[in-house]
Amino acid sequence: MATAFQTRVTCGLCGDEVKLVDSHIIADSVINWIKRTSATGFLRSAGDPNRRVQDGITAKMLCEDCDGSLISGYEKYFIENFFKPRLEADSFDFEYDDRLLKFAYSLALRILLLEELRPERRKDLNYRHFATAKEYLRRYLMGKTNNGNGIESYVIFTDSGENVMSVEESDHSFSIRRGHPERMGFHMMRSVDSQAFYLNNVLITFAMMPGFMFTSVIRPRKINGKLGHRIDPQGGSLRASNGEIMGTSLYEFVRERSQLTDEQKISDRQKAKIEASIKGKIERWDNSRTKMLAELSGMSVLDE
Ligand SMILES: [Zn+2]
Numbered sequence: 001m002a003t004a005f006q007t008r009v010t011c012g013l014c015g016d017e018v019k020l021v022d023s024h025i026i027a028d029s030v031i032n033w034i035k036r037t038s039a040t041g042f043l044r045s046a047g048d049p050n051r052r053v054q055d056g057i058t059a060k061m062l063c064e065d066c067d068g069s070l071i072s073g074y075e076k077y078f079i080e081n082f083f084k085p086r087l088e089a090d091s092f093d094f095e096y097d098d099r100l101l102k103f104a105y106s107l108a109l110r111i112l113l114l115e116e117l118r119p120e121r122r123k124d125l126n127y128r129h130f131a132t133a134k135e136y137l138r139r140y141l142m143g144k145t146n147n148g149n150g151i152e153s154y155v156i157f158t159d160s161g162e163n164v165m166s167v168e169e170s171d172h173s174f175s176i177r178r179g180h181p182e183r184m185g186f187h188m189m190r191s192v193d194s195q196a197f198y199l200n201n202v203l204i205t206f207a208m209m210p211g212f213m214f215t216s217v218i219r220p221r222k223i224n225g226k227l228g229h230r231i232d233p234q235g236g237s238l239r240a241s242n243g244e245i246m247g248t249s250l251y252e253f254v255r256e257r258s259q260l261t262d263e264q265k266i267s268d269r270q271k272a273k274i275e276a277s278i279k280g281k282i283e284r285w286d287n288s289r290t291k292m293l294a295e296l297s298g299m300s301v302l303d304e
Pocket residue numbers: 011012013014015016062063064065066067
């Protein structure tokens with residue numbers, strides 16, 4: 001299903017009327033990491049399990065200077081100081097400086113810009129709610145203001161659920177199980193997702209990638225609820241813990257997104273294709289994180 005994109009003529013960050021380049025929301029290196037550690041070498045995006053996504057969604061939103069030197073610098077900071085240590089070395093403790101908030105702000109701005117480019121897809125959004133926040137994010141990222149308290153940004157560390165107990169409700173009974181509710185750990189650790197939406201009537205931006213979720217509070221600027229660790233504009237330290245998603249206001253949203261993928265079910269033809277693909281790569285499968293997570297969450301092993 002093709003989505004028609006609107007086109008912009010000015011850069012969504014510096015505002016110059018120059019040639020725009022394809023920008024993504026989730027960093028290429030994150031997408032590549034998922035492909036590299038998966039059974040099939042392909043990425044699936046949340047919400048559309050039948051489509052293999054070679055790369056994340058891209059759209060012409062920013063000029064080359066803003067995308068290349070500004071935003072990719074903050075992405076690199078996040079990859080080197082958070083993503084890799086967390087996923088490759090199982091780190092729990094992190095020190096950070098002002099670049100983490102800038103990375104979070106760059107995600108928020110790009111999510112708002114991307115939503116604006118495909119308005120027919122999201123009838124629920126009031127685009128007038130974007131204006132003030134967008135202007136503030138631009139000014140901050142361009143260094144025109146250094147007050148980093150204009151918009152709250154949060155990070156949640158996610159995990160497979162190995163060390164988590166959760167309650168599963170069905171009809172009139174409930175049981176306690178090891179791990180996150182079915183599919184949720186897999187969803188959080190193997191897919192990417194990004195969008196703007198209303199959480200308890202507050203507009204937020206949400207970006208999910210393996211091990212991390214970033215949110216920013218767009219309008220109004222404060223939220224009554226817990227969205228994880230608030231990112232301090234000056235920097236600080238963060239300690240990740242297991243099952244963080246469970247104590248937050250995002251829990252139901254993420255759980256529903258993971259079920260949505262489940263309900264859409266992968267078509268039989270697609271399943272056969274994946275099966276064939278996995279059979280051709282048995283060795284790769286044996287060593288993949290897809291397999292490890294699939295076994296952990298008790299799901300069909302052919303779903304990625
Ligand atoms: Zn620009």
